[in-house]
Amino acid sequence: MKLTDILKKDFNRAEWETKGYELPKFDIAAVRQKTHDNPTWVHFGGGNIFRAFPAAILQDVLNTGKYDRGVIVAETFDYEVIDKAYRPYDNLSLLVSLQSAGTVEKKVIASVTESLKADMQSDDWSRLVEIFRNPSLEMISFTITEKGYSYNDADLARGMEPVFAMGKVCALLYERFKAGQLPLTVQSMDNCSHNGDKVKAGVMAYAGRWANDGLVPAAFLDYLKDESKITFPWSMIDKITPRPHEKVKELLAADGFDDNNYIETARHTFTAPFVNSEETQYLVVEDHYTNGRPPLNLGGVIYTTRDxxxxxxxxxxxxxxxxxxxxxxxxxxxxxxxxxxxxxxxxxxxxxxxxxxxxxxxxxxxxxxxxxxxxxxxxxxxxxxxxxxxxxxxxxxxxxxxxxxxxxxxxxxxxxxxxxxxxxxxxxxxxxxxxxxxxxxxxxxxxxxxxxxxxxxxxxxxxxxxxxxxxxxxxxxxxxxxxxxxxxxxxxxxxxxxxxxxxxxxxxxxxxxxxxxxxxxxxxxxxx
Missing domain, CATH: 1.10.1040.10 (N-(1-d-carboxylethyl)-l-norvaline Dehydrogenase; domain 2)
Known part of the structure; x- marks a missing residue:
């Protein structure tokens, strides 16, 4: 049993379901094509929390048949995650939900349609630029940890070729500005207080420096400050997704599930083709969007006010x-x-x-x-x-x-x-x-x-x-x-x-x- 089996014409669905695996209820190929042509959501940060929570919520939404777009993931820090945990499995993963009673639920996640490296030196960067210039894009989101929103004088001084995540995001927002000042919501999903302000501070630091250095027009700053165009909502997220657990690996092996290997990157990211997480989860989001949003409320997200x-x-x-x-x-x-x-x-x-x-x-x-x-x-x-x-x-x-x-x-x-x-x-x-x-x-x-x-x-x-x-x-x-x-x-x-x-x-x-x-x-x- 391998994840990519579910994409084959002769896939034995009954075998997986008999062993307790919940499978996607939507046309994976159709969702991938529609998302490629007219993407609505890019998520930065391909770690375990993303696959276990935002991507899994979108999976539930797609299963309702009331939505037809997936999510594109972009990794900002550890590019080996893309090479080792996404692409070998055609962007599929297995979510193992660990219940307090000691039982497990197993769900194949197919809501991720593309995986890209947010690396200006890679071929993926041109694809990201293409996505950001597309009017269909509604939201970008983040699970890059609080440290991911940091910046320093050295990176600000690199101009339009930054290394830090917020500099790269600012460069992509500039592409969206040049494409016609298109609206977009920039949504943090990281577990830190007033997280939207942290994204905004990082983006504005780069934009302000670039404007002062004459690299971008002052109108770009106005665009980022215009809440009819760009917003930075707050959110509260709560879910534990520890590194892959030995008991889960053994359980999957006993099922005959072959994609149960551990992956440790050179940057010491611990991941696997599967993600194990607790059952309880909360995601409460400020409903302040400028270009529409995926209907994640159908998967349990609570949209409300900033207060x-x-x-x-x-x-x-x-x-x-x-x-x-x-x-x-x-x-x-x-x-x-x-x-x-x-x-x-x-x-x-x-x-x-x-x-x-x-x-x-x-x-x-x-x-x-x-x-x-x-x-x-x-x-x-x-x-x-x-x-x-x-x-x-x-x-x-x-x-x-x-x-x-x-x-x-x-x-x-x-x-x-x-x-x-x-x-x-x-x-x-x-x-x-x-x-x-x-x-x-x-x-x-x-x-x-x-x-x-x-x-x-x-x-x-x-x-x-x-x-x-x-x-x-x-x-x-x-x-x-x-x-x-x-x-x-x-x-x-x-x-x-x-x-x-x-x-x-x-x-x-x-x-x-x-x-x-x-x-x-x-x-x-x-x-x-």
């Missing part, structure tokens, strides 16, 4: 997901867990995250109206975290914790203050912040040293807690004021917020000795 997208992001980041992840990361490292899916089965940990989400943060949750915060937390705790196929670790999530605490917990504390809510209701959030000092110490609950995850402020913050010793009766906890008064870390001075003393007392308990982390967590998590 609502912002509220969904705030709900996720400050209440219903990210704070719970960080709580698990800190305690998971202290309790010796190396898998999130195993940690959530811990009764104390489960009570911790449930009560942070449902009891302490919920009174100040930002309710976007289109997603229910209670249901969002429920799906996270009951489906996403326990998923045995999701090999996420507390150690990965604990990276850069100093950069996350002010948003994930500080925003909730600020709202308690401004709304004059009873601060005594905050118990488990202070416990997590107290556990952060024990985490910085790098001593787990068994008394063994561990290496805290990479963090730009790790060394500085470890110096503050350095005088504290686990199990010592001579600790002077006054040093903690130098940590918990830091507004740059926690978003507020926790002493001014009335929480400093409570946190100090919890730190005393957490440093009492071997087993103190478990005992303290159990005491507070199950006491309410």
């Amino acid at each position: 609502t997208v912002d509220k969904v992001e705030t709900m996720k980041v400050t209440t219903c997901l990210n704070p719970l992840h960080t709580a698990m990361a800190i305690f998971g490292c202290l309790l010796g867990y190396d898998l999130i899916s195993a940690e959530i089965r811990d009764e104390d940990i489960r009570a911790l995250v449930q009560k942070i989400g449902y009891i302490e943060a919920m009174p100040v949750v930002t309710d976007p109206g289109i997603l229910n915060p209670y249901e969002f937390i429920g799906a996270f705790i009951n489906k996403r975290l326990p998923n045995p196929f999701m090999p996420d670790t507390p150690q990965r999530i604990a990276s850069d914790t100093s950069q996350k605490l002010s948003i994930r917990f500080g925003e909730t504390i600020k709202k308690y203050i401004t709304r004059h809510l009873d601060m005594s209701n905050l118990v488990l959030i202070p416990l997590v912040l107290a556990a952060y000092s024990r985490y910085l110490k790098g001593i787990d609950d068994e008394g063994n040293a561990f290496a805290p995850s990479p963090d730009p402020m790790l060394e500085e913050l470890q110096t503050i807690v350095a005088p504290l010793k686990v199990g010592s009766s001579d600790n002077d906890f006054s040093c903690l004021r130098n940590l918990y008064s830091r507004k740059d870390i926690f978003g507020v001075d926790l002493y001014e917020a009335g929480l400093g003393g409570r946190i100090e007392e919890m730190v005393r308990e957490l440093f009492a000795g071997k087993g103190a982390v478990r005992a303290t967590l159990h005491k507070y998590a199950l006491a309410r």
Whole structure:
């Protein structure tokens, strides 16, 4: 069984379906031809998240019979992905959806009609120019990670031959400008706040420099700023697509599916002809398009206002997901867990995250109206975290914790203050912040040293807690004021917020000795 088998005239459809493979329900050749002639959507970034989410959504749309155009993918960073993960399989891939119950769903994705290298030195560049000059093009989108929107003086100085992704996109937008100032929507689908602004900032940096250098006319800047022509909507995306999993490879091999090899490029991109992902997914998009858009709402995308997208992001980041992840990361490292899916089965940990989400943060949750915060937390705790196929670790999530605490917990504390809510209701959030000092110490609950995850402020913050010793009766906890008064870390001075003393007392308990982390967590998590 090979992916390209489905394109053959003598394809044995029944064999695949008997083994549980969902196959495309549309005419693949017809969709490819229509997309080639009059493309509507180009996506930059050919990684796993694209194939598992945007491309899979479009597959569902095509299966309805209500749309007839695919998506063209363009890779901006690692061109080996095109050579090794797309073209050998005629742009087909297999999506393996990993269910929390331990079962899997297998779907052949055929919505990607072309794969191109966004490389000005390759033959593919002329095809991209042709596409951008076509009036039919409605949207370009991105999953290139937040770093992909960066630029620097050296690349800006390269003029019309940039290396960075935003420079290449700007050059293609200039082609669309020259073709008649044709409208287009530039849509980020990356997991970063206010992502549309990041794309816009990158594009405008190149356009502004080129205009100043006399490489493009001032009218090009006007075109990019004209929201009747070009828009940069915000979106919120949430779906986990880890690198190809060994269990999935074995499962596919047992089916007789031959395209199950791992691919690692020279740039250390990990991919495969198949993509494994979790079942839960969210994509909420600001509906601000200038030339129409593919009807991705037929595949589950929620189109709404910019304000609502912002509220969904705030709900996720400050209440219903990210704070719970960080709580698990800190305690998971202290309790010796190396898998999130195993940690959530811990009764104390489960009570911790449930009560942070449902009891302490919920009174100040930002309710976007289109997603229910209670249901969002429920799906996270009951489906996403326990998923045995999701090999996420507390150690990965604990990276850069100093950069996350002010948003994930500080925003909730600020709202308690401004709304004059009873601060005594905050118990488990202070416990997590107290556990952060024990985490910085790098001593787990068994008394063994561990290496805290990479963090730009790790060394500085470890110096503050350095005088504290686990199990010592001579600790002077006054040093903690130098940590918990830091507004740059926690978003507020926790002493001014009335929480400093409570946190100090919890730190005393957490440093009492071997087993103190478990005992303290159990005491507070199950006491309410």
